[in-house]
Amino acid sequence: MSTWRKSSYSPDQQDCVEVGRGVGIRDSKAPTTHLPVSDKAWSAFLTEVKADR
Incomplete structure (x- = not known):
């Protein structure tokens, strides 16, 4: 089982983007589906997000 983490910038506990290490990204309103994303x-x-600051 993966541990999902919610963004600290999310306004509340229901409208969140969550990230699961080695698993992907999901919407907290639809936790049964996710977008797979590799570590790379x-x-x-x-790196791109941090560079655009």
Whole structure:
């Protein structure tokens, strides 16, 4: 079982984007489905987001 983490920027506990290490990304309103994301793709995404600050 994966541990899902919610964004600290989410306004409440129901409208959240969640990330599961080694699993992917999901919407807290639809937790039974998720978008698979590899570790390499997630790292590249975070690098781009941090570079745009």
